[in-house]
Amino acid sequence: xxxxxxxxxxxxxxxxxxxxxxxxxxxxxxxxxxxxxxxxxxxxxxxxxxxxxxxxxxxxxxxxxxxxxxxxxxxxxxxxxxxxxxxxxxxxxxxxxxxxxxxxxxxxxxxxxxxxxxxxxxxxxxxxxxxxxxxxxxxxxxxxxxxxxxxxxxxxxxxxxxxxxxxxxxxxxxxxxxxxxxxxxxxxxxxxxxxxxxxxxxxxxxxxxxxxxxxxxxxxxxxxxxxxxxxxxxxxxxxxxxxxxxxxxxxxxxxxxxxxxxxxxxxxxxxxxxxxxxxxxxxxxxxxxxxxxxxxxxxxxxxxxxxxxxxxxxxxxxxxxxxxxxxxxxxxxxxxxxxxxxxxxxxxxxxxxxxxxxxxxxxxxxxxxxxxxxxxxxxxxxxxxxxxxxxxxxxxxxxxxxxxxxxxxxxxxxxxxxxxxxxxxxxxxxxxxxxxxxxxxxxxxxxx
Amino acid sequence: xxxxxxxxxxxxxxxxxxxxxxxxxxxxxxxxxxxxxxxxxxxxxxxxxxxxxxxxxxxxxxxxxxxxxxxxxxxxxxxxxxxxxxxxxxxxxxxxxxxxxxxxxxxxxxxxxxxxxxxxxxxxxxxxxxxxxxxxxxxxxxxxxxxxxxxxxxxxxxxxxxxxxxxxxxxxxxxxxxxxxxxxxxxxxxxxxxxxxxxxxxxxxxxxxxxxxxxxxxxxxxxxxxxxxxxxxxxxxxxxxxxxxxxxxxxxxxxxxxxxxxxxxxxxxxxxxxxxxxxxxxxxxxxxxxxxxxxxxxxxxxxxxxxxxxxxxxxxxxxxxxxxxxxxxxxxxxxxxxxxxxxxxxxxxxxxxxxxxxxxxxxxxxxxxxxxxxxxxxxxxxxxxxxxxxxxxxxxxxxxxxxxxxxxxxxxxxxxxxxxxxxxxxxxxxxxxxxxxxxxxxxxxxxx
Numbered sequence: 014x015x016x017x018x019x020x021x022x023x024x025x026x027x028x029x030x031x032x033x034x035x036x037x038x039x040x041x042x043x044x045x046x047x048x049x050x051x052x053x054x055x056x057x058x059x060x061x062x063x064x065x066x067x068x069x070x071x072x073x074x075x076x077x078x079x080x081x082x083x084x085x086x087x088x089x090x091x092x093x094x095x096x097x098x099x100x101x102x103x104x105x106x107x108x109x110x111x112x113x114x115x116x117x118x119x120x121x122x123x124x125x126x127x128x129x130x131x132x133x134x135x136x137x138x139x140x141x142x143x144x145x146x147x148x149x150x151x152x153x154x155x156x157x158x159x160x161x162x163x164x165x166x167x168x169x170x171x172x173x174x175x176x177x178x179x180x181x182x183x184x185x186x187x188x189x190x191x192x193x194x195x196x197x198x199x200x201x202x203x204x205x206x207x208x209x210x211x212x213x214x215x216x217x218x219x220x221x222x223x224x225x226x227x228x229x230x231x232x233x234x235x236x237x238x239x240x241x242x243x244x245x246x247x248x249x250x251x252x253x254x255x256x257x258x259x260x261x262x263x264x265x266x267x268x269x270x271x272x273x274x275x276x277x278x279x280x281x282x283x284x285x286x287x288x289x290x291x292x293x294x295x296x297x298x299x300x301x302x303x304x305x306x307x308x309x310x311x312x313x314x315x316x317x318x319x320x321x322x323x324x325x326x327x328x329x330x331x332x333x334x335x336x337x338x339x340x341x342x343x344x345x346x347x348x349x350x351x352x353x354x355x356x357x358x359x360x361x362x363x364x365x366x367x368x369x370x371x372x373x374x375x376x377x378x379x380x381x382x383x384x385x386x387x388x389x390x391x392x393x394x395x396x397x398x399x400x401x402x403x404x405x406x407x408x409x410x411x412x413x414x415x416x417x418x419x420x421x422x423x424x425x426x427x428x429x430x431x432x433x434x435x436x437x438x439x440x441x442x443x444x445x446x447x448x449x450x451x452x453x454x455x456x457x458x459x460x461x
Numbered sequence: 462x463x464x465x466x467x468x469x470x471x472x473x474x475x476x477x478x479x480x481x482x483x484x485x486x487x488x489x490x491x492x493x494x495x496x497x498x499x500x501x502x503x504x505x506x507x508x509x510x511x512x513x514x515x516x517x518x519x520x521x522x523x524x525x526x527x528x529x530x531x532x533x534x535x536x537x538x539x540x541x542x543x544x545x546x547x548x549x550x551x552x553x554x555x556x557x558x559x560x561x562x563x564x565x566x567x568x569x570x571x572x573x574x575x576x577x578x579x580x581x582x583x584x585x586x587x588x589x590x591x592x593x594x595x596x597x598x599x600x601x602x603x604x605x606x607x608x609x610x611x612x613x614x615x616x617x618x619x620x621x622x623x624x625x626x627x628x629x630x631x632x633x634x635x636x637x638x639x640x641x642x643x644x645x646x647x648x649x650x651x652x653x654x655x656x657x658x659x660x661x662x663x664x665x666x667x668x669x670x671x672x673x674x675x676x677x678x679x680x681x682x683x684x685x686x687x688x689x690x691x692x693x694x695x696x697x698x699x700x701x702x703x704x705x706x707x708x709x710x711x712x713x714x715x716x717x718x719x720x721x722x723x724x725x726x727x728x729x730x731x732x733x734x735x736x737x738x739x740x741x742x743x744x745x746x747x748x749x750x751x752x753x754x755x756x757x758x759x760x761x762x763x764x765x766x767x768x769x770x771x772x773x774x775x776x777x778x779x780x781x782x783x784x785x786x787x788x789x790x791x792x793x794x795x796x797x798x799x800x801x802x803x804x805x806x807x808x809x810x811x812x813x814x815x816x817x818x819x820x821x822x823x824x825x826x827x828x829x830x831x832x833x834x835x836x837x838x839x840x841x842x843x844x845x846x847x848x849x850x851x852x853x854x855x856x857x858x859x860x861x862x863x864x865x866x867x868x869x870x871x872x873x874x875x876x877x878x879x880x881x882x883x884x885x886x887x888x889x890x891x892x893x894x895x896x897x898x899x900x901x902x903x904x905x906x907x908x909x
Contacts, residue, residue, distance in 0.1 A: 020619040062615060063884040079529040081882045088659040089883075098662070101615040101885075118619055152886055167510060167549040171468040171566055211536040214546070414873055414881045421869060425862055433862045434529045435537075436511040437549075438600055439887070 020118040024098050027054040030359060033114060033123035035104050035292065037064050037087045039341045040323030041129035042411070043348030046090065049097045051356045056098045056121065057087065058114070064090055065152050066410050068341065069419070071192060073155040075162070075199040076207075076432040080152050082418045085411050107294030109319060115294075125318050125355060128292060128305060129348070132324040132339055135286035135303075144444055145265040146283040149192060159434070160441035161280055162200070167437075170214050176277065182220035183278040185268050187260050188285035189226030190233065191376040194243050196282060197224045198379035201250035206430040223276055225255045225268075227285070232384070234338065235374055239384040242394040246378040260285075265443070287339060289325045301327050304336060309366035311351050322347040328367060341409070342372050377402045380427070468566040472546045475502040478807060481562060481571035483552050483740065485512050485535045487789045488771030489577030490859070491796030494538065497545045499804045504546045504569065505535065506562070512538055513600050514858050516789065517867070519640060521603040523610070523647040524655075524883040525874055528600050530866045533859050555742030557767060563742075573766050573803060576740060576753060577796070580772040580787055583734035583751075592892055593713040594731040597640060607882075608889035609728055610648070615885075618662050624725065630668040631726040633716050635708050636733035637674030638681065639824040642691050644730060645672045646827035649698035654878040671724055673703045673716075675733070680832070682786065683822055687832040690842040694826040708733075713891075735787060737773045749775050752784060757814035759799050770795040776815060789857070790820050825850045828875070 024031070029052045034041045037059040048055045063084040072078040091097050106115040113122040134148035147158045165181040172178050184200055186193045200222050209217050224231075224247065230240040231247075231254070244254055258270045260281075268276040289303035299305055299314045304327035306314040311326060313319045323344035327336035337343050347367060354364040375398065377383035383398040403423065407416050426432060472479070477500045482489045485507040496503045511532040520526040539545050554563040561570040582596035595606045613629040620626050632648055634641045648670050657665050672679075672695065678688040679695075679702070692702055706718045708729075716724040737751035747753055747762045752775035754762040759774060761767045771792035775784035785791050795815060802812040823846065825831040831846035851871065855864050874880060 019622050019625055020616060021621075022619060023621065061885065062611060063886075079527045080886055081527040081884060084884050084886070085881075086659070086883050089879075094658075094661050098618075100618070101612075102619075156886070163510060164549075168468060170546075170548070171470060171550075173469075173471065174467050177467055210542075211534070213542050412881075414877075414879070417873070418866070418869065418881075421866065425865070429862075431537075431862070433533075433860075433866075435534050436529060436532050437509065438511075438528055438532070438604070 022100055022102060022116050022119050022121045024054070024056055024100075024121065027096065029054045029096065030124035030355075031056060031122070032125045032127060032355060033058065033121060034127045034129055035059075035114070036129035036131055036323075036325075037061070038067075038129060038131045038323060038344065040131075040326075040344035040348040041127070042087070042090060043345045044127060044129065044322065044352050045097070046092070047349055047352030048355065049091055049094075051352065052096075052359070053355065054096050054098070055091075056100065056123075057091070058100045058102050058104055058116065058121075059087060060101070060103050062087055062099075062101050063152075064411065066415075067150070068406060069410070070149055070152065070155045071196045071199055073152065073434075074149060074158040074196070075203055076159055076435040077199065077426055078419060078422055079434055080156055082415055082422065083410065084152060085415055090411055104292055107292055107319070109294065109316060112318065123318075125320065127311075127351065128313070128319065128321040128325055129323050129344075130290040130292060130325050132287040133290045134283060135288035136283065137286060139262075142260065142263050142281070142283060145263050146187075146281040148283045149196070150287070156439065157441045158280075158282065160437045160439060162203075163435055163437050164441060165279060166208065166212055166215070170212065175219075178215075179219055179221070180266055180277040180279050182215070182217070183223070183276070184221075184280045184282065185223045185225060185276050185278045186282045186284060187225045188283070189224060189228070189231040189240075189254075189256075190284065191374075192284040193224055193226070193282075194231055194247065194376050194378060196284065197222055197247055197252045198250060198377065198382070201247070201252050202379050203432065205250065207432050207435070211435070221276075222252045223255060223278075224252055225258055225260060225270065227257070227259045229257055231256075232376060235376070235384065235386050236392060239376075239386055239392060239394065242384050243376060243378055246382040246394075250379060287324070289327075291325065295319070301336075310354055310364040311347060311367065320351060322351055330369070333369075337369055340374075343369055346370060375402050375405070470548055470550060470564050470567050470569045472502070472504055472548075472569065475544065477502045477544065478572040478803075479504060479570070480573045480575060480803060481506065481569060482575045482577055483507075483562070484577035484579055484771075484773075485509070486515075486577060486579045486771060486792065488579075488774075488792035488796040489575070490535070490538060491793045492575060492577065492770065492800050493545070494540070495797055495800030496803065497539055497542075499800065500544075500807070501803065502544050502546070503539075504548065504571075505539070506548045506550050506552055506564065506569075507535060508549070508551050510535055510547075510549050511600075512859065514863075515598070516854060517858070518597055518600065518603045519644045519647055521600065521882075522597060522606040522644070523651055524607055524880040525647065526867060526870055527882055528604055530863055530870065531858065532600060533863055538859055552740055555740055555767070557742065557764060560766065571766075573768065575759075575799065576761070576767065576769040576773055577771050577792075578738040578740060578773050580735040581738045582731060583736035584731065585734060587710075590708065590711050590729070590731060593711050594635075594729040596731045597644070598735070604887065605889045606728075606730065608885045608887060610651075611883055611885050612889060613727060614656065614660055614663070618660065623667075626663075627667055627669070628714055628725040628727050630663070630665070631671070631724070632669075632728045632730065633671045633673060633724050633726045634730045634732060635673045636731070637672060637676070637679040637702075637704075638732065639822075640732040641672055641674070641730075642679055642695065642824050642826060644732065645670055645695055645700045646698060646825065646830070649695070649700050650827050651880065653698065655880050655883070659883070669724075670700045671703055671726075672700055673706055673708060673718065675705070675707045677705055679704075680824060683824070683832065683834050684840060687824075687834055687840060687842070690832050691824060691826055694830040694842075698827060735772070737775075739773065743767070749784075758802055758812045759795060759815065768799055770799055778817070781817075785817055788822075791817055794818060823850050823853070 136143040305321040324339040373387040385398040584591040753769040772787040821835040
């Protein structure tokens with residue numbers, strides 16, 4: 014949004030306490046939807062005017078779903094409106110001593126502040142990887158990756174240089190968690206079923222899909238058997254899995270692993286780490302490894318009126334000494350509880366502590382293949398797990414319209430082996446310097 | 462697409478004559494689909510990898526349809542593949558003396574060349590309007606307009622300055638042809654039914670939608686009664702129609718008409734003219750008002766082996782002394798005939814002359830309202846016309862998947878009065894200088 018001097022953030026005074034929520038992800042949206050039914054003035058601030066359903070981003074990136082199907086307007090999703098104010102803005106800083114937040118167009122005071130800013134890709138300081146790789150945390154990143162994959166195939170038919178052609182076709186995915194596994198499966202499906210019809214000129218058997226994971230197995234957050242199942246499914250789809258290896262450098266064409274292995278690709282997808290998306294203004298003591306330390310009520314360390322929920326909150330428990338995992342169910346449960354707790358606070362009652370109700374974890378690997386783990390040790394894979402995966406995702410995505418459109422798309426894709434969205438609407442333009450020639454010496458850290 | 466030295470346009474030699482087609486719009490796509498079934502090597506070159514259904518662009522711009530629903534991959538739409546080569550490239554110049562075309566990655570020879578490059582917005586040399594206004598000929602332009610409309614509403618809640626707020630909310634559409642009429646109706650529907658729920662803070666009664674037309678009535682290509690019907694429908698939806706006026710200047714905030722009237726808006730939509738999208742390389746004698754002069758076989762003046770079809774072709778007939786209208790049915794019919802004629806040429810037969818079969822014209826104004834004119838003088842408006850309009854558009858859009866998704870969206874929008882796609886995926890960033898302060902003197906022609 015282009016801003017200008019005449020704009021300011023203004024919200025009418027209210028007799029009810031004002032809760033300012035930064036971020037409309039799973040936690041912020043759930044909190045907003047609950048809180049507007051109570052006696053609070055709710056101000057939701059987000060850089061975007063939509064809530065994005067991140068678990069399905071990889072399907073947008075692989076042309077299975079349209080981007081609009083997995084997002085929904087925030088103004089529509091919070092149904093009660095008299096006490097709800099949405100502002101599409103960037104928060105620059107929290108000013109706890111003034112009980113206000115500084116935005117691009119001025120300051121806004123709060124009675125309670127809730128930080129729900131989520132997480133972002135973590136490149137662990139490797140600027141080369143950050144510059145050349147494709148992360149997958151935002152809708153625009155998913156569209157960039159979709160354009161890149163398709164552009165590369167259009168380029169492949171324009172070169173007779175086999176080495177060049179393979180670098181254009183190959184894909185290297187770094188990170189063997191759910192995102193990496195699901196992406197690898199979806200790209201394998203594109204290669205095995207969709208692309209051969211589009212590109213009879215290319216020998217798609219020469220297209221390699223590598224999944225590189227630093228640990229000894231896939232899906233580290235799930236059981237060993239689920240990791241092995243996922244690996245077996247992916248290998249059946251002809252994905253090359255490289256375990257116990259780390260990526261050291263990437264110059265846009267050559268990936269070097271820590272054992273010296275070199276892989277050639279113009280498309281390195283980075284799914285190897287996320288970190289909290291902190292806001293300026295709170296002291297270092299409140300932050301641990303990029304997340305805000307919170308107590309069992311969600312209060313940020315050192316504050317009574319500042320809360321954090323979702324990925325950005327680090328709540329340490331006995332079972333999770335480094336903080337609860339960054340998962341949608343945690344965020345949703347925290348958002349819901351905080352709405353109740355703020356009401357209890359207002360009524361002079363004591364707040365209830367957060368208890369994470371583990372609902373299980375799952376990952377799909379592609380057509381008819383998924384792994385599911387339910388609490389209590391029930392684990393299963395294959396077709397039934399795949400049905401469960403689809404059902405749960407349709408259940409969690411917000412809005413009947415999105416459920417309907419996504420279901421229609423999935424049905425279509427399943428029956429026809431087609432991906433209807435393989436169009437390059439906006440050409441992906443590499444970041445500056447991306448296309449410079451491969452150098453003998455990678456640039457020094459900090460150079461850009 | 463980022464290009465690089467190692468790329469080249471190469472297509473294998475064939476015993477069959479090579480037809481190079483520039484452009485995958487209605488004409489180029491129809492021709493490709495017919496020609497691949499005959500004994501020709503078909504090379505289709507387009508800057509994009511998709512065919513866009515332009516008649517529904519305005520619904521993308523007004524959040525009624527997702528962009529992917531109205532486009533389809535060109536590689537998929539041409540079904541026979543052994544003799545079909547698609548190249549996503551920009552054609553720089555035609556080299557008739559070498560019987561080849563120059564592209565970004567080298568030259569390609571042809572036996573027959575078909576120019577099907579369509580049309581683009583015509584600003585009649587007014588650089589200020591070109592810089593500040595929103596045209597609507599491309600999918601990316603429709604997305605830019607959608608972002609702009611929504612961003613403006615998000616900005617409106619950030620200002621208390623009434624004049625500024627109205628400039629942000631108001632929309633001025635220039636051009637009273639089908640595009641202008643359909644856009645005005647769709648934006649009025651947004652204002653009347655969708656936006657009030659999203660923006661209870663704004664008084665949407667103060668939002669004005671102006672439709673400015675230089676002639677004395679709307680829909681100049683249709684009958685006077687259809688023009689009057691469309692005007693009555695639009696006025697019922699509270700669109701302000703200004704006839705017999707031309708836009709003289711626009712600085713990004715103030716529109717000045719030739720009678721001195723000033724309108725305030727940050728969103729001027731330009732639907733007032735199109736022109737042919739010519740390619741470099743053919744002599745001036747072959748071009749008339751930006752279109753290639755063709756004979757009844759589609760041959761460009763002065764050439765036997767270069768053809769033009771669709772909007773870019775100017776075929777003068779008794780009924781149309783300035784050339785056939787730039788309409789999808791003309792393009793489709795010309796594409797189809799040219800495929801037959803190329804085959805006849807190959808077989809040593811004489812070509813058949815083109816005869817335009819007028820299938821009628823129509824325009825929708827919004828919910829339950831449209832005007833239709835069939836050949837033979839049959840004219841009707843209202844609900845039945847609206848049903849016919851929808852049916853014909855669904856019939857003409859290519860691919861069962863798109864038909865299905867569009868129908869589902871229309872059904873949803875009609876029943877719920879909702880527009881599910883009101884999300885700002887990519888922020889619209891004004892062109893440089895767009896936001897400078899209003900100047901007393903508009904910049905000189907040529908300044909940018």
